[in-house]
Amino acid sequence: MPYRAPVAEFEFLLSHVVGYDRVTATEAHAEATPDMVHALLTEAGRICEEVLAPLNRAGDMTPARLENGVVRTSPGYADGYRAMAEAGMTAVSADPEYGGLGLPQTVTTCVNDMAGAACLALQMNPLMTQGQIEALENHATDGIKALYLPKLISGEWCGTMNLTEPQAGSDVGALSTKAEPAGDGTYRITGQKIYISWGDNDFTGNVVHLVLARLPDAPKGTKGISLFLVPKLIPEADGTPGVANSLKVVSLEHKLGLHGSPTCVMQYDGATGWLIGEENRGMAAMFTMMNNARLGVAVHGVSIADAATQAAVAYATDRTQGKPLVEGGTGTILDHADVRRMLMEMKAETFAARAMALDLAVSIDLGHAGDAAQAARAAVLTPIAKAYGTETGIKLANIGIQVHGGMGFIEETGVAQYLRDVRVSAIYEGTNGIQAMDLVGRKMMDGGAAIHALIDAVEAEAEAHEMGAPVAAMAGALRAATEDMLGRDLNDRFGGAVPYLMGFARVMGALYHLRAATAGDTAGDRMRTALARFYIARLLPEAHGLFAQARAGAADLYDLSADELAA
The missing domain is CATH 2.40.110.20 (Butyryl-CoA Dehydrogenase, subunit A; domain 2)
Incomplete structure (x- = not known):
């Protein structure tokens, strides 16, 4: 099926969910108005739909190869890369002094989301370059900047x-x-x-x-x-x-x-x-690039979640099978409750993971503008967004195959590629286990102050919403789990780190859905309210079990010896 760039969804999220107006209120980004962003996202979306998406299957079927010491790339990739570079998609946030557009990281995140959904393998190239540009802008000498940045920003070099x-x-x-x-x-x-x-x-x-x-x-x-x-x-x-x-x-x-x-x-x-x-300070410079890449990899998960969801909905809309059990059914598998469950989960999770990535990007932009509280918030959200975004991409690619049934297991439909492509995202730029360890380790070195500030804000906002009582209650459970973590030694924290992170993500996802359901966007109110109710009723309760696992510590993980594990 053809890929559809979700430009309207990005604009809704920027306007009603993640507070992008705070970014345009800063001196650095006053010109990044909604009209400018609309024009850029519309053109980038067109390139993703018309140029990049047709290359996705070609790259999978005809891989890059090494030939006499030269890397030969997949058919059409050169043209696809050139289209991105000429449109400025490879360096949206780079310094205008060297030829960049100077737009917020939030806008780059939207562009990368679309490009990754269209052709993830090719989008990885400019993602690496974006991180290098930021590292050089922050750590290189003026001579290096003058020589390298214009070439990297233009896309002549990568x-x-x-x-x-x-x-x-x-x-x-x-x-x-x-x-x-x-x-x-x-x-x-x-x-x-x-x-x-x-x-x-x-x-x-x-x-x-x-x-x-x-x-x-x-x-x-x-x-x-x-x-x-x-x-x-x-x-x-x-x-x-x-x-x-x-x-x-x-x-x-x-x-x-x-x-x-x-x-x-x-x-x-x-x-x-x-x-x-x-x-001897290379890690400080490299972490500039790595943190950029962690947001980018979170978006890879969102990209594939979106692509898999679009494919699953399209297939379910056309696939005729079985007798409908609902009055006025369509005659397709959309009539079946379990198919509806899967599709609702795919749409609800994609929305939450995308909102989290954009929320993180907004906090990064505000932190760069000098807001220390937002910089601390971004530091907390980074490991959560990376792990939750990539796990969501993997899960939804898998569900997408299930919606297709046996056809999903057949390579010709293309949906198996989504799962194969996204699987590595949970591994690179720090495995998701390492992200969770960072959250309960380094990110709690302030005594949990930044995490508690985030929980306070979630709780207060949820309490103000008609649908927010379960969200506020779960924020309280997150606070209790956080206090429990702070009272444990480091390895005990590590034993429960992943479920703690995923429970945290569940709470944040519920908050984003609350905001969407009460945004007053009348054209989408019914859909967004339905997704919010689904997420809060069916997905948010998973956090109870996750927080219970987080409190279990690490002792039982060592109950079996190495020999017993190998038996």
């Missing part, structure tokens, strides 16, 4: 991030890639990196890598890591790509999904690099 090594996955501090000073202000980078999304392509003039490496005599662990910019082709002073650097793609990973996105093993053999930020 960017990657290189963290993982064969022996150093989530434990980044165990990396062994070396950086030796060359004596001329540059460094020689030597080592191997794996899982590098879009490590190379055949349609941009250069590929710019941000690489974590260790200087001689650097401290052990993450405190001894530095960040380096390492281009595929070393630019001349005028920005023209020059000689090839000492790096190469060793191989492409054979993956479950995202076949159109080349995931590379990269080898650096004394490659020329430039330090970004301070020596």
Whole structure:
């Protein structure tokens, strides 16, 4: 089925659910008016529908390949990338000084949502570049900015991030890639990196890598890591790509999904690099890029949730099977209560996950404008949005297959691709377990102040709504679970971290649905009220069980020995 860009849904969320008007009230984004955003989203939506969506299946069926050391991308990807770049979709929020549009991160989030739903494998390319642009804007020297940012922002070049090594996955501090000073202000980078999304392509003039490496005599662990910019082709002073650097793609990973996105093993053999930020402070610079990517990956989950939902509704609307048990039925499987349950869940969860991603983006924008409370709120929401968004994408892709029945298991329908493509999103940019550990660990180091502030706001708002009593009550249960977490040692918290995070997400999702149901948008009132009632009655109660699991701690997780687990 053809993809439909949900521009009207974004505009409703911005106007009635996430408070985008607070962003346009800031000096930095006063010009990002609803009219401007409407024009941009409409054009981006057209490109997603007409150019990107037709490429999704081609990328899956004809994967990127490595041919004589050159990455050959899937058919049509070069044209799709060019269309995005020419429309400014690859650098919506980048600094206008270097050619960017300078729009809020909230607008970038809407654009990325549509592009990911249309063709997730290709959208991953500009996502990596967006993160690199932000890292360079915040940590690079003026010379590096002047040389690299215009090319990255225009889409002439693209960017990657290189963290993982064969022996150093989530434990980044165990990396062994070396950086030796060359004596001329540059460094020689030597080592191997794996899982590098879009490590190379055949349609941009250069590929710019941000690489974590260790200087001689650097401290052990993450405190001894530095960040380096390492281009595929070393630019001349005028920005023209020059000689090839000492790096190469060793191989492409054979993956479950995202076949159109080349995931590379990269080898650096004394490659020329430039330090970004301070020596041994590379993680601070890299986290700028990673936090950008965590919002982007949350949106990947939303993108696939939306695409899978659109496909499921379209199939159910046409599929005739069985006898209707409801008066005035359609004669299709839409008449069946269980199919309705699945479709309602898909629509309700997609809305909640999308609202959370945009809510986070608004808090990021306000934090960048100097609002410390919103910056703290964004820090709390980041792991929740990443984990909930990606788990929602996986769940709804799976439900979408179920709605299709046996046809969902047949590759020709295309819906199995959604599940294969989105599955990795729960793993990269910090597994969802790590996101949950961050929430109950680092994000509680303030004694739970930022989390309690968020719960206070949810509780107060829910109490003011006619439908809000169950939401307010569950916010109280979240507060109790939070207090319980704060009273436990770290490993006990970790044992219940994932259910705690998912219960937190349930409460936030209910709040977004409450806002939508009472927004006064008369054309959609009935639909939004029905979805809110469904979410509050059927999905919100799951939080009771999740909070009970969160309180269980970690002791019982160690009841079986290693030998007993292997028996």
